[in-house]
Amino acid sequence: MRSxxxxxxxxxxxxxxxxxxxxxxxxxxxxxxxxxxxxxxxDPESFKDAKDKPIVRPxxxxxxxxxxxxxxxxxxxxENGNMSKYIHSLKVSYPDSHHN
Ligand SMILES: Cc1cc2nc3c(=O)[nH]c(=O)nc-3n(C[C@H](O)[C@H](O)[C@H](O)COP(=O)(O)OP(=O)(O)OC[C@H]3O[C@@H](n4cnc5c(N)ncnc54)[C@H](O)[C@@H]3O)c2cc1C
Numbered sequence: 001m002r003s004x005x006x007x008x009x010x011x012x013x014x015x016x017x018x019x020x021x022x023x024x025x026x027x028x029x030x031x032x033x034x035x036x037x038x039x040x041x042x043d044p045e046s047f048k049d050a051k052d053k054p055i056v057r058p059x060x061x062x063x064x065x066x067x068x069x070x071x072x073x074x075x076x077x078x079e080n081g082n083m084s085k086y087i088h089s090l091k092v093s094y095p096d097s098h099h100n
Contacts, residue, residue: 005093015088018073019072020071023070027068028065028068028069035060036058039059039073075087
């Protein structure tokens with residue numbers, strides 16, 4: 001996961017939030033419904049838990065598999081959750097072209 005790929009972060013309810021990530025080259029994930037992806041840092045050495053193990057967690061995409069350019073995750077935030085707290089802390093960023 002690239003930390004600068006977050007495009008939308010819309011709170012749904014409680015501690016749960018919908019995260020829209022940009023996909024490279026306007027590609028579609030083409031993931032079948034009910035499959036999950038594993039989320040990890042692009043450099044696993046940079047994101048480890050208290051036991052020095054790289055943090056990797058499965059999430060179930062809620063975007064249609066043929067949606068081009070985006071991957072949407074619905075993620076509940078746990079106060080002590082390594083991955084969910086990190087994802088909820090991400091700032092929305094925009095491609096350079098949006099600033100021109
Ligand atoms: C196949 C699969 C698909 C999944 N898809 C999704 C998804 O789409 N969206 C989503 O939000 N999550 C999903 N999960 C759960 C997700 O993978 C993580 O387990 C979750 O986000 C917590 O990870 P964390 O690193 O934030 O917390 P961790 O660092 O693993 O846990 C730290 C602390 O957070 C609290 N905590 C963590 N998980 C729970 C829990 N389930 N109930 C109560 N307290 C908890 C506990 O206090 C725990 O000690 C899925 C799990 C599986 C197995």
